[in-house]
Amino acid sequence: MTAVSVEPGTLDAVIGFEDGSFRTGRIGLESTFLAATDVPASLASIPKRGVGLDGDTIVFHSQTGQFSRIVPVCELLEPSSGVTGAPLQSVDCTKLTSGSLVAVLDSEGGIRVEFIESRRNLLTDEVIVTTSGAVITPTSMIPASFVRLPSLGDQVFIVWDNGLAERWDIRTIESPRLAESFNLTNAPTRIVAMEHLFGGMALAAADSDGIVNIWTGVRSDTATSSDGVTMTATKTFSGDGTAITALAPSPRSRLLAVASASGMLRLLYSTNSRLIQSLDTSDSKLLGGSASTVIISPRENRLIAATQNRMVAWEFNAGFPEVSFVSLFRPLWYENYPSEIHAWETTGHESFESKFGLIPLIFGTLKATLFSMLFAVPIALCAAIYSSQFMSSRWKNRVKPVIELMAGLPSVVLGFFAGLVLAPLVEQGLMPILTSVFLVPLTILAGAHFWQIVPSGLRSKWAGFRFALVSLVAIPLGCLCAHTASPTIERLLFQGDIQAWLDGRGGSGLGGWMLALLPFSGILAMLLLERLIGPVLRRVSQDWSEQQAALVLCGKFLVSVGLTLAIAMVAGMFFDSLRFDTRGGLFGTYVQRNALVVGIGMSFAIIPLIFTIADDALSSVPEHLRSASLGAGATPWQTAVRVIIPTAASGLFSAVMIGLGRAVGETMIVLMAAGNTPIMGWNIFNGFQTLSAAIATELPEAARGTSHYRVLFLAAVVLFFMTFVVNTIAEFVRQRFRRRFHEL
The missing domain is CATH 1.10.3720.10 (MetI-like)
Structure with a gap:
């Protein structure tokens, strides 16, 4: 056996052998709870947190007093052949709905992807295995170092230790095609470890300088890849200058264990780029050197590190690593997003990347x-x-x-x-409502001005009801004017359909700018008229009659309305000429x-x-x-x-x-x-x-x-x-x- 890969959180595995063949199946330990009556009498006295053997199985007595039976599982299908017959040095697998997807890489650079589907005949209990796949020929003649599959099984990553990486599209597995080539690092730094994070959507690449980069696919209109996705380094964890010796993702979160040649062991959390814990294992009482293998337990409460001749396990409590000030109040670059964003999205499938941005x-x-x-x-x-x-x-x-x-x-x-x-x-009735927002106040103001024209005798007689009369006339009149004028306004400013205009389907930005600028234009027009015309009117109106003054004020009001529209239109045309648009902002x-x-x-x-x-x-x-x-x-x-x-x-x-x-x-x-x-x-x-x-x-x-x-x-x-x-x-x-x- 020269290579092995087990999908995190499952027993699905692929094993590579020295003759270039590989086998898929289930490897690991299965645990089932035992009722008190099912516990063997010889093992009933096992102390808490103790174990005992019952034939080929293990009986464990937990801290809470619950007994469980742990059974080793090794169910492998028949061997499949590789490419060149050379020893396999990197293998990976992922479980899909209808079968397993496997990728293997041998020491001579041969790469094969294979989809294996196994079905059990309910009558004969015979397992029928069907396979399909293809050999991938990379663009580089140098043998690659790593091969990795994402959880969706739609592509395969081929990585060389010099940092070159290729992403192949295998949605049609019989005819893979190159989707993208990119560099994970720059010379002379070399890639020494490569793993998928929990969920299979992000790739952790560790180099000889101790730096860990998190790569994820970002879809953009400017991508040069065949599928419009560009692999981008969204997170970077700096190192201590020594090479990474082991890399292990958690099977239940974006937690990542990293061991370096200096003996430093770190727990990192990818989403918010957070260092959770660090430990120096170079002490002789611990590992006495750098770990060659690290494992995070399925419950994320134990960390296991091993060298060639020693293994140490630690209990740890990561707390709530996904929650920090950064994740709550600052934008983060989440998996498969084009940039850093503020996001609140807390639930999804089991491998979902929670977003707790407030x-x-x-x-x-x-x-x-x-x-x-x-x-x-x-x-x-x-x-x-x-x-x-x-x-x-x-x-x-x-x-x-x-x-x-x-x-x-x-x-x-x-x-x-x-x-x-x-x-x-x-x-x-969106357009009539928007029109009425401006026309109803306008008609009320117009009614107040025209009330001054009413002969003084009538005004004195109805003075106590002037507000009610103006409102009862102006508000219905404003609504009627808005309903009548809205189709014309919609046709002139929004190409006859304001909702299509809001959706960006044609039209200039003039209409939006006029809607946004009308209140400010009204204030500006009022200030201009008061500053320019107000002193003149006060000086020349001393000998005017009340009726004349009322007529002039009505004229001033009409001028202010026209000036408001003119200012809003000129300003809107100016902003529109600069290609500024309210769509995407206020609208x-x-x-x-x-x-x-x-x-x-x-x-x-x-x-x-x-x-x-x-x-x-x-x-x-x-x-x-x-x-x-x-x-x-x-x-x-x-x-x-x-x-x-x-x-x-x-x-x-x-x-x-x-x-x-x-x-x-x-x-x-x-x-x-x-x-x-x-x-x-x-x-x-x-x-x-x-x-x-x-x-x-x-x-x-x-x-x-x-x-x-x-x-x-x-x-x-x-x-x-x-x-x-x-x-x-x-x-x-x-x-x-x-x-x-x-x-x-």
């Missing part, structure tokens, strides 16, 4: 909070100002309790409404459950809180301040803006912060309306996952005491810390506002 959850929490507050804060504060300063007490006593009742709506009901009712409606592919739906749905939960507290704060301003302002000739609006709101600023800020705290900790609405996908991106039309949603959905399924379980508790601590910081800052700001106005 940044996507923190980002999702902030995104949900931001878009929810953008909807809720303006509506709630404006409603509070209107109800406290302009609404009659009779109507206020009716309206305020109704809004406060909204705070009692269960969040699961709001989430159900947002996810199952609101989301389809928004998807069907992107439309997903039905997205941040827009969450913002609308969560505003139903936040608005009552902000409104109630803000209304109480505004109503608590001393009446003498209001009376003094009105007595000095200020209008009710000037009194509200310049006296009442600054005085109640601390209460208004507290209201906003309480709403912010509700948004940060909200669970059911974001769970049902956001898609619960940990995506990082400011696209308002895609989903996300928040800290609270991850805790609610995954904690019941997480095994107690596991890394996943503990990280979810850490996520809860992070959520608490976020709310604590926000509330602390809010309290400082509130106290500052309070000190500023307390003497009033």
